[in-house]
Amino acid sequence: LDELIARGLKPYDFMDAGPAMLNGPPERLDDVLQWLQAAAELRCILVAIGEGAVDLTAFAQQFAAALDRTEGLTTPIVARFAGTGAGAAGAILQQASGRVLLEPDIGLALDLVAAQVAGEPG
Numbered sequence: 001l002d003e004l005i006a007r008g009l010k011p012y013d014f015m016d017a018g019p020a021m022l023n024g025p026p027e028r029l030d031d032v033l034q035w036l037q038a039a040a041e042l043r044c045i046l047v048a049i050g051e052g053a054v055d056l057t058a059f060a061q062q063f064a065a066a067l068d069r070t071e072g073l074t075t076p077i078v079a080r081f082a083g084t085g086a087g088a089a090g091a092i093l094q095q096a097s098g099r100v101l102l103e104p105d106i107g108l109a110l111d112l113v114a115a116q117v118a119g120e121p122g
Contacts, residue, residue, distance in 0.1 A: 003106075007114045012042055029066035037073050044116040048080040048106060056081050060089035064096030076101065076116040080109035
């Protein structure tokens with residue numbers, strides 16, 4: 001959050017989904033996307049996951065499926081995956097949704113978010 005604020009952005013919210021998000025029903029991600037979609041001031045969604053207890057490819061599959069089920073979501077999405085499976089996770093999202101911008105470097109991902117908020121093409 002500090003890095004987003006340092007770039008002059010006003011983060012809407014922070015959600016630490018962690019492994020619990022994957023262990024529950026897939027509809028949990030649907031609920032999150034619908035909640036974000038309802039935020040009128042939302043300009044970009046940042047999904048940043050580092051190596052840890054989350055299987056990146058499994059998350060990417062569930063996130064891609066949730067994107068397919070969330071009709072009308074036009075908010076740009078920047079995704080940063082780091083760690084084992086990051087490349088495969090990114091490929092899954094790219095195949096599922098051409099509008100997800102992938103950037104493995106967190107600093108550059110945050111720059112992409114700032115550009116999207118400013119209305120610059122990604």
